[in-house]
Amino acid sequence: MAAISVLVIDDERNLVRSISFSLTNEGMEVTGAYTGEEGLALAEQILPDVVLLDLGLPDMSGMTVLEKLHDRFSELPVIMISAHGDTRTAVQTVKQGALDYITKPFDLDELILLIQRSAERVRMQREIHFLRERSLKTQGLVGEHVSIQSLCEAIKRVGESSAKTVLVSGPSGTGKALVAKALHDARYSDAPFIEVNCAALPEQLIEAELFGVEKGAYTGANQRRSGLIELADGGTLFLDEIGEMPIGLQVKLLSFLENRHYRPVGAGRERQADVFVVAATNRDLKKEVDEQRFRIDLYYRLNVLPLDVSSLASRASDVSLLVAHFAQLFATQEGCRPIEFDQVAAQTLQGYSWPGNVRELKNLIERLTILYPAQCISLSQLPSEFVPDAVTSAENAHGIHHSVEDHERLLIEQALSDAGGRKALAADKLGISRHALKRRMQRLRMGDYQ
Ligand SMILES: Nc1ncnc2c1ncn2[C@@H]1O[C@H](COP(=O)(O)OP(=O)(O)OP(=O)(O)O)[C@@H](O)[C@H]1O
């Protein structure tokens, strides 16, 4: 990750020097300015990630500089430095859009934490912005993993082709319905998208739904009823859960797929419809064929253009993107700031097996946003299936206790190494207090804790 770039605007040269020294030690890039004018010019030049701004500058008030900075860079986090006794003005600046303020004399550790947090928040905002742009291009499919990127490429190519039938396969909750819609959007801008769930209705009803009913076809059919195929004419027919289609109907569907001709229930003549058919299944269709639940000829007809959507566990690197995406989505829905996750919780999500795939992740984020709006979620707030090595029975409690300790030790070591050995920062990353970290390290007999 690129170094955090900080612009310090303060006329106290000694203070700028000591701040620069400590921040540079933390691996940040620091630029100093001694007047408001100079600070504004430098902000244009270096585009800092965070600005530290003194309230009392010689040439203009810190408040004016803050306004000018926000006119130019609306999202730029600005932390105000206020003199002792000037808290009231500092609070005013926060109302005007400053991220926070710190009062002289201040603890440099505290300042460093504040900067790191603000930079992280901006990085997240930029990432979400980037994601949103990208998902517009890929019709809502969020993901950086190579399997999602090649899927998006394939969707685009199929959309531009004249292919008539596509089969989308993958485990439940991986986004097959989203892929079907993306295929439709890649081909048409204003055409019907008609969805049929082949598992939802009994055989006769699906037939009537799909192909329509001629007037007088049976008692009670006193007027002609259009089928979904007719409604989809000129657009897409999405046959969801095709693996569940009753075997008797499969032959009728096959005949439609062969030449786009079909016969409504009770009709003497065939009709024709120009439809792009997207079928989806979470079953292994080949196995269904072997077990004679699915017609082999229909399988081959559908399988001309197979698109596979992989499980979320096989693209775990996308978990954090999806989490950020849905946290933003549900925050907008609930009218709050997006939830965040401390490091342990984030790592737990990353390592989870996600049997329900993206749907499970989406539901979890919705639930957490409702229960803990705008909070930073820690491990204890996640549902029990996420808590590693939960003690389930007395017999294995001892062994599990050890593995929990190992797990804790590993997480603490990782956090300390990420924080360059700084315990306050490591505790913050772990989402616990410095005191709690000290206690745990002592309990786990980890090094000497000063
Ligand atoms: N890559 C993704 N980016 C953003 N949202 C996603 C992604 N994949 C899935 N979703 C969302 O997750 C939810 C579940 O996806 P979808 O309904 O498409 O799954 P499915 O594969 O059709 O599952 P099933 O086999 O159970 O019908 C939907 O709300 C969908 O919008």
Ligand SMILES: [Mg+2]
């Ligand atoms: Mg589905």
